[in-house]
Amino acid sequence: MVPHQPSKATISLSFLILLLEAIFSFTSTKCFEKQGGSHRLVLGLSRSQTHIFLPKASAQSTKRPAAATSDISEPLREARDGYLVSLSIGTPQQVIQVYLDTGSDLTWAPCGNLSFECIDCDDYRSSKLYTAFSPSLSSSSSRDTCTSLLCMDVHSSENPYDPCIMAGCSLNSALKGTCARPCPSFAYTYGAGGLIVGTLTLDTLRVHGSSTGVIREIPKFTFGCVSSTYHEPTGIAGFGKGPLSLPSQLGFLHKGFSHCFLAFKYANNPNISSPLVIGDTAIALDDDGHMQLTPMLQSPMYPNYYYIGLEAMTIGNLSALHVPQNLREFDYEGNGGLLVDSGTTYTHLPEPFYSELLSTLELLIRYPRATEHEQMTGFDLCYSIRAPNNTLVDDLLPSITFHFLNNVSLVLPKGNNFYAMGAPSNSTVVKCLLYQSMDDGDYGPGGVFGSFQQQNVLVVYDLQKKRMGFQATDCASVAIAQGLQKH
Numbered sequence: 001m002v003p004h005q006p007s008k009a010t011i012s013l014s015f016l017i018l019l020l021e022a023i024f025s026f027t028s029t030k031c032f033e034k035q036g037g038s039h040r041l042v043l044g045l046s047r048s049q050t051h052i053f054l055p056k057a058s059a060q061s062t063k064r065p066a067a068a069t070s071d072i073s074e075p076l077r078e079a080r081d082g083y084l085v086s087l088s089i090g091t092p093q094q095v096i097q098v099y100l101d102t103g104s105d106l107t108w109a110p111c112g113n114l115s116f117e118c119i120d121c122d123d124y125r126s127s128k129l130y131t132a133f134s135p136s137l138s139s140s141s142s143r144d145t146c147t148s149l150l151c152m153d154v155h156s157s158e159n160p161y162d163p164c165i166m167a168g169c170s171l172n173s174a175l176k177g178t179c180a181r182p183c184p185s186f187a188y189t190y191g192a193g194g195l196i197v198g199t200l201t202l203d204t205l206r207v208h209g210s211s212t213g214v215i216r217e218i219p220k221f222t223f224g225c226v227s228s229t230y231h232e233p234t235g236i237a238g239f240g241k242g243p244l245s246l247p248s249q250l251g252f253l254h255k256g257f258s259h260c261f262l263a264f265k266y267a268n269n270p271n272i273s274s275p276l277v278i279g280d281t282a283i284a285l286d287d288d289g290h291m292q293l294t295p296m297l298q299s300p301m302y303p304n305y306y307y308i309g310l311e312a313m314t315i316g317n318l319s320a321l322h323v324p325q326n327l328r329e330f331d332y333e334g335n336g337g338l339l340v341d342s343g344t345t346y347t348h349l350p351e352p353f354y355s356e357l358l359s360t361l362e363l364l365i366r367y368p369r370a371t372e373h374e375q376m377t378g379f380d381l382c383y384s385i386r387a388p389n390n391t392l393v394d395d396l397l398p399s400i401t402f403h404f405l406n407n408v409s410l411v412l413p414k415g416n417n418f419y420a421m422g423a424p425s426n427s428t429v430v431k432c433l434l435y436q437s438m439d440d441g442d443y444g445p446g447g448v449f450g451s452f453q454q455q456n457v458l459v460v461y462d463l464q465k466k467r468m469g470f471q472a473t474d475c476a477s478v479a480i481a482q483g484l485q486k487h
Contacts, residue, residue, distance in 0.1 A: 071210035071279030072250065075484050076100060076259065079129060080267045081345055082451060083259075083274055085237050088206040089221070090138030096131045098235035100259070100276065101343035102461075103448075105242035105304055106154065106188055108196060108224030109133040109235040117228040124233035128268075131235075135201060135225055143182035144200035150222050151183035151200055153243055188224070190232065191344075198226035207250070210281055212483070221249055236343070241463070242304040247278060256463040258282035259342070260475035263415055263455045273484040274475060283462045291460060291469040294404040298466070301334030302444075306461060308468055309405035310338045310447065315360045316398030324353050326446035328405070338404075339445040340459070340468065346434040346452040354437040361433065364398045370430045373421055379432040387424035397431070402449075410470045413456040 076083040082099045087109070089096060096109045110116040110132040124130050135141040144151055146164035155163055161174045169179035183200045190196075205221035208214065222244065226235070238245045239257070247253055257278040266272055285291055297307040310327040312320035326336035327350065349357060358380055367383040374382045385395050400417050402410045418431040434452050438445075458478070460469035479485060 070214065070216065071277065071281045072207045072216065072252075073210045073278075073281075073482070074208055074276045075273030076261070076276050077273055078262050078264070078267050078269070080264065083261055083342065084129065084234075085276065087235075087237065089133060089203050089223070090135075091140040091204055092138075093204075093206055094133055094138065096133050096235060097129055098237045099343065100239060101236045101341075102239045102306055103339065103341035103343040104190070104236060105238040105240040105244040105248075106224055107235075107237045107244070107246050108188075108198060108226045110229075110233070111135060111198065111201075111225040111227055115227060118233040119228070119230045121229075121231060121233045127233070129234050133225065135203070138203055140219070141201060141203045144202055144222055146179060146181050146183050147177050148183060148200070148222075150244055154186045154188070154200055154224070155184070186224070193230070194232040195230040196224065196226045196232055197228050198224045201225035210277065210279065218250060239342070240304040240306075245304070247463075250278065252278050253463055255279050256283040256461045258285060258458060258460040258469075259454075260458045260473055260478045261342075261451060261455050262475050262479065263413075264419065264452070265415075266476070271486045272476060272479050275479055275482050275484060282460060283464060285458065285460050285469065285471075291458075291471050292404075292408040292410065293462075293467045293469045294406045294408040296462075296466045296468050297330070297337050299330060299334055299337060301330075306340045306468065307337035307445070308340060308449075310402060311405060312403040313357065314399075314401040314403065314409075315357070316364050318360065318364070320403060321353070321356060321360060324350060324446065326350065327353070335443055336446040338447045338449055340449045342451045342454070344448045344450040346436060346450040348436050348438045348448040348450070350438045350446055354435070357435070358433075361398065366396070370432075373430050373432060377421065377432060379434065380436075382421070382430055382432040383418075384428050384430055387427055387429040390424040390427055392420065392424060392429060395431070404470070408470065410457070411472060412453055413472055416453045416455050416457075419452075 074085050076085055077097070078084070084097045085100050087096045087098055088094070089109070098107065098109060110130070112134060113132045116132050118124050146167040146169065151163045152160060157163060163183055164174040164179045164181065165171070166184040167179070167181040169181055173179035185197060185199050187195060187197050200222055201224070202220040202222055205218040207216050207218065209216055239247055241253060242248065247257060257276065259276045260274055262272065262274045294308050297309055299305065299307050309329060310323050312322050314320045327338055330336040361381060365383060367385050370382040370384045374380065387393065397414070397418050399414065400412050402412065404410065417433060417435075419434050421430045421432055423429075438447060456473060456475050458469070458471045458473040458475070462469065
């Protein structure tokens with residue numbers, strides 16, 4: 001859900017108490033009352049938040065990236081609320097599971113098995129997804145310094161002296177750049193009210209090369225070592241375009257990456273993984289003649305994220321629904337565009353266009369409405385569909401096609417729009433539409449293209465040519481071809 005306040009802002013700890021008070025008194029009520037915690041009740045889609053609204057990075061906040069000498073290929077494990085990548089950090093290495101998030105920059109991990117605290121979280125310590133990093137057990141771990149450009153970036157500081165002054169350096173040492181104090185602790189907020197507090201840490205990151213058996217070591221990789229959070233029990237790998245992001249630090253911002261998300265039916269299946277490829281191999285897919293390519297829009301307000309233009313949507317065989325202007329382009333203030341965000345579970349569309357989409361679907365669908373499930377889950381369209389002998393069969397739900405700029409038409413795979421709320425019972429299954437309306441009016445992106453609608457779609461982020469590619473694909477077959485299935 002999109003909050004009414006800038007969400008990926010960083011703040012000094014002197015304001016942390018005020019922020020926590022605001023979160024508990026406003027955000028936790030405002031952002032969750034519509035959902036009623038229902039995502040966990042039905043699908044466990046508890047991270048269906050829109051991770052956006054980071055202030056512009058400082059012009060000085062640039063980091064010389066590591067030389068990208070070879071491509072990287074990492075398996076993504078699917079959970080019901082996103083896609084997890086395993087990061088091998090430290091000496092000896094510790095393997096930490098974090099969510100892949102193209103809608104943020106900072107990579108962070110929970111730190112301290114016993115000391116890490118997540119406020120207002122479920123029983124996260126017993127979750128199989130929970131892993132924490134222990135810097136005291138790594139001989140290569142160290143704190144980043146207050147003079148670091150990434151320290152300025154995580155504090156959203158336009159003044160290069162701010163972090164060192166916050167760290168307690170004298171004015172003289174700050175001016176000379178000789179203060180060696182650690183980067184001060186930071187706070188970083190996410191879309192649905194999530195908040196993390198931690199320190200910038202340097203350590204060795206190990207990633208898999210695209211060739212079998214090749215391991216690359218990236219010394220002094222910078223990430224957030226997070227001691228406490230609100231509503232964020234699992235770490236995140238930021239894949240935005242800012243200097244803190246994982247692709248940026250690995251030296252791939254002049255190239256790109258691709259992913260092919262397995263369908264949700266593979267959630268928590270340990271025997272197969274979704275492919276994530278970073279480097280030349282990923283963007284070479286652009287040239288195979290089958291990939292549809294649409295220009296990547298450059299947001300003047302949020303330049304670190306991936307925007308495209310949506311021109312229309314087609315429901316079934318009806319004429320295309322023409323979308324509002326703010327989904328095609330930015331306004332004079334930089335609002336608008338369609339944000340492609342793997343950290344948001346399902347697609348959000350603005351009003352009144354979202355209501356028009358619902359009305360069109362209602363006209364076409366002849367199944368009986370399951371209004372009790374709509375009230376229970378917070379989803380807007382649910383239907384009772386026959387399942388003879390409690391077996392799922394092909395339904396007659398209409399297709400949905402997204403028409404992007406440059407005459408790109410993506411017919412979403414059938415399982416990307418409606419989802420079964422549970423196993424069939426009494427020869428009936430209930431399926432609900434997994435789209436939602438934007439809550440933020442004209443502020444920020446016009447809409448969000450979420451990970452649920454990206455299942456079985458090969459998505460290419462060509463940063464070299466500033467374009468994105470989409471191709472409906474059987475991602476399980478791609479995973480098997482890349483050796484990502486265990487036998």
